[in-house]
Every structure is written in C-alpha cells, then in structure tokens.
Amino acid sequence: MxxxxxxxxxxxxxxxxxxxxxxxxxxxxxxxxxxxxxxxxxxxxxxxxxxxxxxxxxxxxxxxxxxxxxxxxxxxxxxxxxxxxxxxxxxxxxxxxxxxxxxxxxxxxxxxxxxxxxxxxxxxxxxxxxGVSILNQPEPVYGCNDLSQNWSSPVYDHTQVVGLEDDKRKIKDWLFGADDGILKIGVVGMGGLGKTTVAQEVFNDREIEGRFERRMWVSVSQTFTEEQIMRSMLRNLGDASVGDDRTELLRKINQYLQGKRYLIVLDDVWGHDFAWWYRISEGLPKGNGSSVIITSRNEEVVQKMGVYEERIHRPKFLSKANSWLLFRKIAFAARGGECPELEDIGKEIVDKCKGLPLAIKVVGGMMLYKLPRYHEWKRILDHFRDELKENDDSERGLMASLQLSYDELPPNLKSCFLCFSLFPEDCVISKEQLVYWWIGEGFVPLRSNRSTTEAGEDCFSGLTNRCLIEVVDKTYNGTISTCAIHDMVRDLVLKISDDDAFFRKDGIGCRHLGIKSDLDPKLLIANRKLRALLSTTKTGEVNKIASRTAKALCQSRYLRVLDISKSIFETSLSGILNHICSLQHLTYLSLSNTHPLVQLPSSLEKLSNLQIMDVSYCQNLKTLPSYIVTFKKLKVLDVSHCGSLECLPKGLGRLSNLEVLLGFRPARSDQSEGCRIGELINLTKLRSLELQITRADEIGDNEVNALVNLQELQYLSMSCFDSNSDGSDLITKVDKLFPPQQLHELCLQYYPGKMSPKWLNPISLPMLRSLSISSGDIAEFHPSFWGDDNIVWKIEALMLESLSDLGVEWSSLQQVMPSLRIVTVSWCPELESFSVEDFGYKGGVWKKE
Incomplete structure (x- = not known):
C-alpha cells in the first residue's frame, strides 16, 4: 500500500x-x-x-x-x-x-x-x-480511468442474484415437507460458490417468513464458543441475555421456541468437535416442521451434525450464460447492463472466473470503474493470465480475481479497504464507524468543492460497488447502514495488512489495532507507531477493559483515531479521559456507549485537532462542556440517544465547519447557557441534522427561519415529542419551522398534530426523495400535501410506521407520488385500501420491480 x-x-x-x-x-x-x-x-x-x-x-x-x-x-x-x-x-x-x-x-x-x-x-x-527512466516522467495517472467521481450511492441493486432459482426452490420444497423432529439441511461447497447467498435467499423469502414463526440467522466463525452461538440465537429472538450461563441460555431458547415452528441457519460452520451442537439440538423443541440449514465448505461437517445425504445441497458453478449475465449486470450497470463493443473481451475475462459467483462479482465491480476501452480491458485480461500461468483451478482463479481487484483500487481506497482487517470474522460493521475512521486518518481525498463526509461516503460506495464488501442492513430508503466482508476476501485483507504492517494479529509493529477485552497492554506500550485504536466488538457484545490496558491506550503520541465505544472500564473512566488530552494529533474520538460517562473533563479542551466527536448512547451524560465550541475543525458531533443531556452549550453556531449534527436539543428560554435553535443558521456546511424538540419555548418567534437557509442540508430528522402539554403551542411553532427547499430526506417522528405540517408539500420540498413518518398523531395530511395538477412529489422511498390514526387513501398517495419505488408500511390500521400489487417483496420491504 x-x-x-x-x-x-x-x-x-x-x-x-x-x-x-x-x-x-x-x-x-x-x-x-x-x-x-x-x-x-x-x-x-x-x-x-x-x-x-x-x-x-x-x-x-x-x-x-x-x-x-x-x-x-x-x-x-x-x-x-x-x-x-x-x-x-x-x-x-x-x-x-x-x-x-x-x-x-x-x-x-x-x-x-x-x-x-x-x-x-x-x-x-x-x-x-x-527498467524505467526517472527523467521526464509524466504526471501521475491515478484516477484517469476511474469513473468514481459522482457515485455516492450504489450503482446497481446489491440484492440481485443470478442462477439460484432452482437451488432456492429445492431447499424451500424440503422445508415445506418437514414434519416430525427437526429437519436438517446442508449446503456444501467451496468458498465463493454462493452457499450463504442461497441460504439468505431462502431465509428472506416471503413464503418462508410466513411459514416460520421464529427465524434465527447465526454466523459461526472459526473461533466461536457455545455461549456465543446461543447468545446470537437469543438476539435473533429479541433477548440480549448478557449475564446468563450456558444452561440458562439454552432454557431461554427452548422457552421462546416452545410450540413454535422455527428455522435456524448456521452459516459457515467449521471444525470437527460438534459436542456444542449436540447439546443445543437436544435442548430445542421438536416437531411442527422446525428446520435447521447448515452451510459449510466441508461435507463431513454437515454429516456429523446430522444431515442425511438426501438433504445435502451442493451449489453448482454458474453456467457460461449466467456468469456473463451476472458480470454484465455489474460491470455495465452505468450503461444499462449492455456494452456490445466489449462483449468478446468481457467474456474472456469472465471465463477466468470459472463460474464462481464471488469472483465474477468482484471482477465485474472492478470493471465497472474502467472506461469502456478495449486496451484497458485487455490490460486487465493480461494481468489475469499472468496470475494464472502456474495453475488455473477455481480457487486460484478466485484469489487471483480478489488480488487483481485490490491492485486496481485507487490508492486511497486501498487504505480504506485494509481497515476491514481489524474486525473479527463474521463481524457486522457500521458504515458510520468506517467513514469516520477514514476521515480521521486522512484516507478520504481532500477536495475543495466537496464536503468531507460526502467524500467519505463516496469511498464506501467505491468499495460496495466493487463488491469487495457486502451489504448487511439498509435503511427504509435503501441507504446502506452496516456491512461485512466475505471470509475469502477477509483472508486476502489479512494477508496484505500483515505484509504492509497495517494490522497484524500479533499486534507487533503495525499502525492499527482493534480494542477488545483480551487486548494485551504490552502491545500498546511497545508500539509507538499506532495511528488508530478502535473498538471492533461484534453486535450485542461489549469490551471489558482492564486497568492496565486502559492506562496504555494513550501511549502512542501520533494516534489519530481513538474509538473506545461499547466499553466498560475497570478503572475510573474520568482518569482515562484525562490522559487522552496528551494525544495532540487526535482527529476522531468516539466514546459512544461507554459506561458510565457522566461528563467530559476540562483537559479535553486541548484536543484542538478533533474533526469527529461521538458521545452517542451515553445515557448518563448530563452536559457537554463549553469548550466544545472552540473545536473549529469539528465536522461531526453526535450526541444522539443521550437521555440525560438537556441541551448543547451556547456558541455552537461558531463551529462553521460542522457537517453532521445528531441529537441536537435546543435550549429552552430559561437555559441561558444553552444553544438556541437560532444558532443553527450559522452552520452553513451542515449536511445532516437530527433535531429533537420537546417544548414550544425551544423555538423563539425570531428563530423559525433557522433551517430554511441551510443550503447544504440533505438529511433532516425532526422529533417533536412533547410530554408536558397537548402540544398545540409546539405544533404552531413547528409549522413555521420550514426546512430548506433542497432537502433530500426527511424523517418526522412523534409529530403531535392531527394534520401534517403545512410545509410538508411538494412545492416547499421539491427535491425530497425519501420520506419517513412514524409514531405520531397525524390522521390526515395538510391540503398542500397533495400538490396540484402540475406539481407532484418526487419521492422514491416512503415509510409510514405506527400511525394508528392515519386514514388517508393509499391510491391517493400513489397518485401524488408517481416515482415511488420502495414502500415500508407497518402498524397503520386506518390506511385505507392499502395495496402493493405493483411492488415486489424483498428483504422485508416492498420494491417496484
């Protein structure tokens, strides 16, 4: 790198x-x-x-x-x-x-x-x-054949699959035929063949959702424990179960599943000791057509776990026709899936992938970013041939395609990609954490006309579009929120990271380390090269940081990134924070979900280089210190889900570089040292804002124009929960608080009025593409909501949730939103004649085909 x-x-x-x-x-x-x-x-x-x-x-x-x-x-x-x-x-x-x-x-x-x-x-x-001359060298050519400039979002549908219809139908038929006992199904094949994809297609199928009352997806890593497996099952059932022992965990699982038809997927099982599975399966209720799907690279594994030969499915390599179809859907996505002048050489490249879906997707993602020129595609084909000279088998072809895709990455994306090496196997990773890390360490290219957070999101899209990372969760409008990497891709990332001292499992001599409970403090003390220390826990887990480890966190003078989120400390948290002030180069500090964070010490005032500060989910945090407003470089401030925090300090409007402000609570009229909503008018670079309004006096009569001139604002979340009155005064104020016209996404929560705000209309918000309304009293929409004959909404994604009084006609909504592609509706019993005949059900939402 x-x-x-x-x-x-x-x-x-x-x-x-x-x-x-x-x-x-x-x-x-x-x-x-x-x-x-x-x-x-x-x-x-x-x-x-x-x-x-x-x-x-x-x-x-x-x-x-x-x-x-x-x-x-x-x-x-x-x-x-x-x-x-x-x-x-x-x-x-x-x-x-x-x-x-x-x-x-x-x-x-x-x-x-x-x-x-x-x-x-x-x-x-x-x-x-x-063998090159160092005289008269041309200017650098990086990026000249890269089409990534304006792709801030996925270019194609990441949920699309090719050639798996028969596989899916076969497994579904087995599941529908299950009766007594527990049906066990095995899906077996080499890495990258599509075992997990087949299982996901079945797991997320609408008919399967309707048949099974409980569904659990468990990723089984190579270093799992029995307790981790059971806790993962319980999280699928909505139970955190942090402190229970093995016996109690199994009892709870049995209790949740008793009398229910359930489906369990155990994905990517390794090893030869299956005592853990025998104990778990013995404790599961039997009958009702309950089933287990096990995916593994090793056929012996599924056999020892009790799968009969006639219930083992072996996915086949994709046919030439399906291989080409999958490739062109990705490689030519920006051109409608077709590029006839490159078809012959494209098929030669695809042939090198040997029908392996993962290899085809990764190579297709790589070619998506290449100009449609024969000589450029020929160069890629020649590199492929060079890699496969000695051995042209399928597995070598897969690793060659992954290595080639890495080699062809723009330099900044190589650094971003290697960041995945820190996370444990099967870890679900937050996009937000990745983007903030990349910004903090300087991996995001600096461009004078682009916001830093937008450029960071472009980097993320650059990796997803190249199929090097996999989408796990999306928001209602299709925005990716979490991701993961395939275990074969992870093997490559770990190798390159070790070679380049980016990250090493032994922690020696590398510049990046993951923070976990068993982190040896000697690694921190001995390694003065560290640039980043990040919490890399799996979902539902927390780090328990020993005193010696906590004291060693601040040993590396050139640390840029420190993320100690989801951590519980044996020693005093305030003492650790006092030491952080010595990290003068720190640009990203995350204290999210640390326990128990009550206040930030005055010593942190010295961190003048901070660009990103995240204290979200700190329920005991009561105040933010006034020195926050002196952090002139701050681009992101996240104080969301801090239940005890009443307001932010006065002077926040001085943070002129702020691009993301989450969890903003305006000061009331009696909070003289708090930040009023009127200060937001000075945050002209703001792209994302989460606003929480609880009382009418948080919006002064002269402050209702606080948002309308924020020309860079694209995302606005407005929560209007008023627990102190009938909300009439608050409704009046919010109705005057017009968002800016160029707003792209709006989330409105807990709105107390029976009629929607008058500014929620296609004339006031002509650029709105995503709209979410949830958990409020809205029964009808303001007359202006329906536009007129010449002006309709351009909304493409709509979510209506927990609106028990909303009684409008669904057909009227569709008529005024002709561009609607994605619909999520739940707990809206009065929504009349709701129908999704024009939409296809996939991944829990309705999408227009």
Whole structure:
C-alpha cells in the first residue's frame, strides 16, 4: 500500500503548504523537495506495488520507503500543531519527541534532509528495478480511468442474484415437507460458490417468513464458543441475555421456541468437535416442521451434525450464460447492463472466473470503474493470465480475481479497504464507524468543492460497488447502514495488512489495532507507531477493559483515531479521559456507549485537532462542556440517544465547519447557557441534522427561519415529542419551522398534530426523495400535501410506521407520488385500501420491480 501512503501524505502536504504557517515555513524548502520527488515517483509506483509480492528485493525497498513517508508525515503533523499552539514549546512536549539538547528546528531540518536523500535513492532503485527512466516522467495517472467521481450511492441493486432459482426452490420444497423432529439441511461447497447467498435467499423469502414463526440467522466463525452461538440465537429472538450461563441460555431458547415452528441457519460452520451442537439440538423443541440449514465448505461437517445425504445441497458453478449475465449486470450497470463493443473481451475475462459467483462479482465491480476501452480491458485480461500461468483451478482463479481487484483500487481506497482487517470474522460493521475512521486518518481525498463526509461516503460506495464488501442492513430508503466482508476476501485483507504492517494479529509493529477485552497492554506500550485504536466488538457484545490496558491506550503520541465505544472500564473512566488530552494529533474520538460517562473533563479542551466527536448512547451524560465550541475543525458531533443531556452549550453556531449534527436539543428560554435553535443558521456546511424538540419555548418567534437557509442540508430528522402539554403551542411553532427547499430526506417522528405540517408539500420540498413518518398523531395530511395538477412529489422511498390514526387513501398517495419505488408500511390500521400489487417483496420491504 505504498502508493496509498504516498497519496495520503501528498494530499496532507499540499494542504499544509497552502496554509500561512510560521513554523512550517522554516522547512518549506525541504517539504517541497519531498513533494517533487514523490509526485515523480507516482507515475511508476503502481507497477512497483503490483510486483513487490513476487520480488523480495523490491519489497524491501518499498517497506523502507513506506516508513520514511510515515516519518515525514509525523514531522509535518508536528509542525502544523506547533504553528497553532505555541505554548507547546514551553510545556516540554517537544522534548518528549526529541529528547536531546539540540534545538528542535535543527533536528527537524536535519532529519527531513536525510529522509529526502533516502527517498531519492529509493526512487532510483525502484526505477532501475522496473527498467524505467526517472527523467521526464509524466504526471501521475491515478484516477484517469476511474469513473468514481459522482457515485455516492450504489450503482446497481446489491440484492440481485443470478442462477439460484432452482437451488432456492429445492431447499424451500424440503422445508415445506418437514414434519416430525427437526429437519436438517446442508449446503456444501467451496468458498465463493454462493452457499450463504442461497441460504439468505431462502431465509428472506416471503413464503418462508410466513411459514416460520421464529427465524434465527447465526454466523459461526472459526473461533466461536457455545455461549456465543446461543447468545446470537437469543438476539435473533429479541433477548440480549448478557449475564446468563450456558444452561440458562439454552432454557431461554427452548422457552421462546416452545410450540413454535422455527428455522435456524448456521452459516459457515467449521471444525470437527460438534459436542456444542449436540447439546443445543437436544435442548430445542421438536416437531411442527422446525428446520435447521447448515452451510459449510466441508461435507463431513454437515454429516456429523446430522444431515442425511438426501438433504445435502451442493451449489453448482454458474453456467457460461449466467456468469456473463451476472458480470454484465455489474460491470455495465452505468450503461444499462449492455456494452456490445466489449462483449468478446468481457467474456474472456469472465471465463477466468470459472463460474464462481464471488469472483465474477468482484471482477465485474472492478470493471465497472474502467472506461469502456478495449486496451484497458485487455490490460486487465493480461494481468489475469499472468496470475494464472502456474495453475488455473477455481480457487486460484478466485484469489487471483480478489488480488487483481485490490491492485486496481485507487490508492486511497486501498487504505480504506485494509481497515476491514481489524474486525473479527463474521463481524457486522457500521458504515458510520468506517467513514469516520477514514476521515480521521486522512484516507478520504481532500477536495475543495466537496464536503468531507460526502467524500467519505463516496469511498464506501467505491468499495460496495466493487463488491469487495457486502451489504448487511439498509435503511427504509435503501441507504446502506452496516456491512461485512466475505471470509475469502477477509483472508486476502489479512494477508496484505500483515505484509504492509497495517494490522497484524500479533499486534507487533503495525499502525492499527482493534480494542477488545483480551487486548494485551504490552502491545500498546511497545508500539509507538499506532495511528488508530478502535473498538471492533461484534453486535450485542461489549469490551471489558482492564486497568492496565486502559492506562496504555494513550501511549502512542501520533494516534489519530481513538474509538473506545461499547466499553466498560475497570478503572475510573474520568482518569482515562484525562490522559487522552496528551494525544495532540487526535482527529476522531468516539466514546459512544461507554459506561458510565457522566461528563467530559476540562483537559479535553486541548484536543484542538478533533474533526469527529461521538458521545452517542451515553445515557448518563448530563452536559457537554463549553469548550466544545472552540473545536473549529469539528465536522461531526453526535450526541444522539443521550437521555440525560438537556441541551448543547451556547456558541455552537461558531463551529462553521460542522457537517453532521445528531441529537441536537435546543435550549429552552430559561437555559441561558444553552444553544438556541437560532444558532443553527450559522452552520452553513451542515449536511445532516437530527433535531429533537420537546417544548414550544425551544423555538423563539425570531428563530423559525433557522433551517430554511441551510443550503447544504440533505438529511433532516425532526422529533417533536412533547410530554408536558397537548402540544398545540409546539405544533404552531413547528409549522413555521420550514426546512430548506433542497432537502433530500426527511424523517418526522412523534409529530403531535392531527394534520401534517403545512410545509410538508411538494412545492416547499421539491427535491425530497425519501420520506419517513412514524409514531405520531397525524390522521390526515395538510391540503398542500397533495400538490396540484402540475406539481407532484418526487419521492422514491416512503415509510409510514405506527400511525394508528392515519386514514388517508393509499391510491391517493400513489397518485401524488408517481416515482415511488420502495414502500415500508407497518402498524397503520386506518390506511385505507392499502395495496402493493405493483411492488415486489424483498428483504422485508416492498420494491417496484
């Protein structure tokens, strides 16, 4: 990933050199020389990266180059920090970095000169090894054949599958024929063949949902425990069960399933000791047609778990026709699925995938981002052939396709992709956590005309569209919220991460580590290179951090990212937070769901570099300190789901770079030190806002225009829960609080009025594409909601939930929303003549086919 390291450093350096910095100006000449050398090197660095895995000498040179660039980046960060905070000269902070008597400026200049000279030598060695001239090199070509500029969302439907109709029908027939005992079905085949996809298609089928009263999906990792399996089953049944022992867990499972027809999917089972399964299956209720589906790469596994031969399904490789169909649905998605001029060479590329769905999807995702030019596609085919010269079997073809897709990633996406190495097998990962991490560490390309969070979402879409990560959960309108990676993809990520010291399982010498309960504090103390420490727990789990580990979290001076969410600490949390202030380079701090966080200490005021601060789900947090408003670089502030937090500090409107503000509660008229809603008018870069209004006096008569001029705002969630009165005053105020016209998505919750707000209409919100209304008293829509003959809604996704009084005609809604594609309706008993005949049911929602 040296090309990725170079690009990140060059972007940071370009930004730094554009700033008026007294300290940085002392070393401007050295930094500009570094910049010049690295820009020249970019033109042939991609080839060097591709070949280094095969050439040990080249690999050694690249490792040395990577470490030099990281060191230069740390020096640059120190210069920027000292330019902003001259007090650090007198506090002894510099002596901790350079503990000698020589002046800091002298040492820095000397070291930059040495780095520059070594990089020149590296450049010459790499060029000689590749047989290229270092004279008259062209400008870097990264991105010239990459079509990712404006793809902030999936380009194609990630739920589509090809060639599995017969597989699905066969397993469904078995399930419908189940009677006594527990039917056991096995799905067996090599990695990437589509075992999990077949099981998911069956599990999410509407007829299957109707047949089984309880359904449980359990991902079985290679390092599972019996308790983890049972807790996962219970989470599927809505029970967290944190403290129960094995016997109690099994008793609860039995109790939930007693008298019910249930379906359990055990996905990707390994190992040879199945005592855990015998104990669990013995404790399960029998009969009623209950069934278990087991997927595994090993046929012996499903046999030992009790699956009879006649109930083992072995998915086949895709036919040539289906292989081509799947490939072109992805590779030509931006062109309607067709590109006749590339069909012949495209089929040659597909043939190398040997009918493996995972390989076809990944290669198709890679080609989606290539210009439709024959010579570019021929280059990919030639690389494929080179990888398969020795052995052209299916598994080697799969790994070659994965490696090729990684090699062809833009440099910044390589860094983003390797972040998945920190997460345990079968972990469901939050998109939000990933994007914030990428922003915090500088992996997101800096563009003057684009918001940082939007650019981060583009990076995420770049990986999903390339099929390198899999979609797990989506919101009602199709926005991806969580993801995972295939275990074969994870094998590749772990190998590359280990080679490039991005992440290593032993934690030695790498720059990124996952925080978990058994983390050895010695790894933190010994490794001063760390850039990121993140909580990587699975869903429903928490980290229990020992005192020694907690004290070691702040040992790495150049830490950019610290995420200690979902953690319980043996030692005082306030003591740990006081130590965090020493992390002067920190850009992303997440304390989400930490226990028990009551207040933030004054020492955190020193974290002037913070761009992202997340204290969501901290139910005991009572106040936010006033110094938050001095964090001028802050782009994201998340205080959502903090039940004890009454309001935010006055002066929040000074955070002019804020792009995401979640959980905002306006101060009441009697809260003089709190932030009023009128301050939002100054947050002109705001893209996402979650607003919680509980009383009418939180909106002054002169503050009703607080939102209407926020021209960058795309997402607005407005919760209007009023527990103190009949809500009439609040309704009046909210009706005047017009959102901006360019709003893209609106979520309205707990609205207390019987009639919807008058601004909820297609004239006031002409750009609205997604609308969610839930848990309120709305019985009818304002007359303006229905538009007129010439103006109708452009809404594509609609969710109506828990609206017990809503009595409008469904046909009227469809008429005024002709672009509607996705519909989610639940607990709306008065919604008249509700019908979804024009929609197909998939994944729990109705979608227009």
């Amino acid at each position: 040296v090309d990725a390291v170079v690009q990140v450093f060059l972007e940071k350096l370009l930004k730094a050199l554009s700033e008026e910095s007294h300290i940085l100006s002392e070393f401007r000449d050295q930094f500009e020389k570094l910049q010049s050398q690295l820009v020249l090197m970019q033109s042939f660095l991609k080839d060097a990266v591709r070949l280094k895995s095969k050439k040990e000498t080249l690999r050694t040179i690249m490792v040395d180059l990577r470490e030099l660039i990281f060191e230069a980046e740390d020096i640059l960060a120190d210069c920027q920090l000292l330019s902003r905070d001259k007090d650090l000269f007198s506090t002894g902070w510099l002596m901790c970095i350079y503990p000698t008597k020589l002046p800091w400026q002298y040492q820095t200049g000397k070291r930059l000169k040495e780095i520059h000279e070594k990089i020149i030598t590296n450049k010459q060695d790499i060029a000689t090894y590749l």
